[in-house]
Amino acid sequence: MAIDGASIAGVGWTRYSRNSGASVEELAVEAVRAAADDAGLDVQEIDGLVTYGLCDTAYSGVVGTSLGLGELNYFSDHTAGGNVACAVVTEAAMAVATGRAKHVAVYRALNGASGIRYGGGAWSQMMATTSLFSDAEPQFLDTCGLTMPAQHFAMLARRHMIKYGTDHRDFAAVAMTCRNHAALNERAQMREPLTLDRYEASPWIADPFRVLDCCLQTDGACALIVTSDERARDLRKPPVRFRAGASSGHAARGVMWTNFAEDHSTCYAARIADRLFAEAGIGREDVDFAELYDCFTYSVLVQLEDFGFVPKGEAGAFFRDGQAALGGRLPVNTHGGLLSEGYIHGLNSVTEAVIQLRGEAGARQVEGAGFGLVCAGGAANSGSALILGAA
Amino acid sequence: MEMLPGQPLPVPTVLTQPFWDGCREHRLSLQRCLGCRRFRFYPTAACPHCASPDSRWEEVSGQGTVYSWIVARKTYDPYWRNRVPYVCAIVELREQEGLFMPGLLVDVDPSEVRAEMPVEVVFEDVSETVSLPRWRPRGAAAGRSG
Numbered sequence A: 001m002a003i004d005g006a007s008i009a010g011v012g013w014t015r016y017s018r019n020s021g022a023s024v025e026e027l028a029v030e031a032v033r034a035a036a037d038d039a040g041l042d043v044q045e046i047d048g049l050v051t052y053g054l055c056d057t058a059y060s061g062v063v064g065t066s067l068g069l070g071e072l073n074y075f076s077d078h079t080a081g082g083n084v085a086c087a088v089v090t091e092a093a094m095a096v097a098t099g100r101a102k103h104v105a106v107y108r109a110l111n112g113a114s115g116i117r118y119g120g121g122a123w124s125q126m127m128a129t130t131s132l133f134s135d136a137e138p139q140f141l142d143t144c145g146l147t148m149p150a151q152h153f154a155m156l157a158r159r160h161m162i163k164y165g166t167d168h169r170d171f172a173a174v175a176m177t178c179r180n181h182a183a184l185n186e187r188a189q190m191r192e193p194l195t196l197d198r199y200e201a202s203p204w205i206a207d208p209f210r211v212l213d214c215c216l217q218t219d220g221a222c223a224l225i226v227t228s229d230e231r232a233r234d235l236r237k238p239p240v241r242f243r244a245g246a247s248s249g250h251a252a253r254g255v256m257w258t259n260f261a262e263d264h265s266t267c268y269a270a271r272i273a274d275r276l277f278a279e280a281g282i283g284r285e286d287v288d289f290a291e292l293y294d295c296f297t298y299s300v301l302v303q304l305e306d307f308g309f310v311p312k313g314e315a316g317a318f319f320r321d322g323q324a325a326l327g328g329r330l331p332v333n334t335h336g337g338l339l340s341e342g343y344i345h346g347l348n349s350v351t352e353a354v355i356q357l358r359g360e361a362g363a364r365q366v367e368g369a370g371f372g373l374v375c376a377g378g379a380a381n382s383g384s385a386l387i388l389g390a391a
Numbered sequence B: 001m002e003m004l005p006g007q008p009l010p011v012p013t014v015l016t017q018p019f020w021d022g023c024r025e026h027r028l029s030l031q032r033c034l035g036c037r038r039f040r041f042y043p044t045a046a047c048p049h050c051a052s053p054d055s056r057w058e059e060v061s062g063q064g065t066v067y068s069w070i071v072a073r074k075t076y077d078p079y080w081r082n083r084v085p086y087v088c089a090i091v092e093l094r095e096q097e098g099l100f101m102p103g104l105l106v107d108v109d110p111s112e113v114r115a116e117m118p119v120e121v122v123f124e125d126v127s128e129t130v131s132l133p134r135w136r137p138r139g140a141a142a143g144r145s146g
């Protein structure tokens, strides 16, 4: 179902670092305030807050209090992974389009490097207590040695290797493409050029994944302001229009996706792509750039394929041929992605799309960017996506 | 002597207790739907295929093939970090296409693991009351490190 009349009016960030020296609450407040400032909106005009995280973000009650927001007409606190990073923007657009709220701030804040590290000791406990997954599942993973996301996603990557002959050079091409883009992004943390030799020399985590296949755990926050087209036109920055949003949950089906209904080398994108493009009223050829969720290098490949930009098994060649680089057929992860800009759990890919569509991306600007695809979801059953358009 | 953290033990729930009871007797048993007759794993309150809440636990052959696998070479878990490298696999059980279980592969060199490799369940008695299912190449001699 199309949502008419919602726009993104502002974006904001904290510094991205390995050690913020700040609380998650402070990071969230700073990012939301920055997004309101960007929009030219008094922060106390915000009457909706939406966030998500695995008990490691600052939830709406905390942030609303610190921003002096008296009454929230809409709030939503998801216990969820990066698969909802686009769904939360759709949710905010729905809240605005139905008149539930006027200005909704969507944000994600975390101390992902200095605080709770995914895959670390605290991670397992969190998994067992968040109720995100069935309480019947973690006991089968902890006891057999599957204790971190890199291992879970590497299982999916291996399946793609088995089925399509994908290999580490394909993964490396994703990492290198992101790094080249990060070099043009002052917010990115990893800006040193990356060669295939350096990729191959990086330590193994969970074969087939090396360190450089994994996103960069980061401290920081980002935020965006969603409001009506009408109100957005009166604010400071050119509005970026919400053109389409789609999500696929397909039940949780477990961390290891052991009940997965389809082949593990496919992902949620195959199920939502057609309705996403239909809702936006555009074709794949109209998309000027794509910010594809990259918790791991492989995730980018399977999403590019399952959104229908290339046939199955050909995403690696697309990257190796430079088609995903700035200036290529479809520039991907123009900010450097979660791999090289940093892991703000996918919401930083939405803010990058906004910057591109406002023509503010400087050295990494995609010429004449009119439509951008953003998606969120590591590689498996559940994910979400947006198509955003320039004003 | 330094005390190393022990093997993580399952914390059974009402749903999973029959699985672990089976393991204790060195039997691999899974929920089977009384509506559509399909097996499922992990244990769920109702059938993911047909939504029937009715199921019973049935012993399965414990034979399958490697559907996918990883070689864990670095982890942060207090116990598993001392066991790297080790191999984890998604095993597709013989009983039913798409019936998957994650598990630890033992008695195999990581470089020898292949897709579709036949494997069978073995049970590791880790305490007086707990046995854990492991998988090894079918016909492999026990004893090599996993």
Ligand SMILES: [Zn+2]
Pocket: B033, B034, B035, B036, B037, B038, B047, B048, B049, B050, B051, B052
């Ligand atoms: Zn059934």
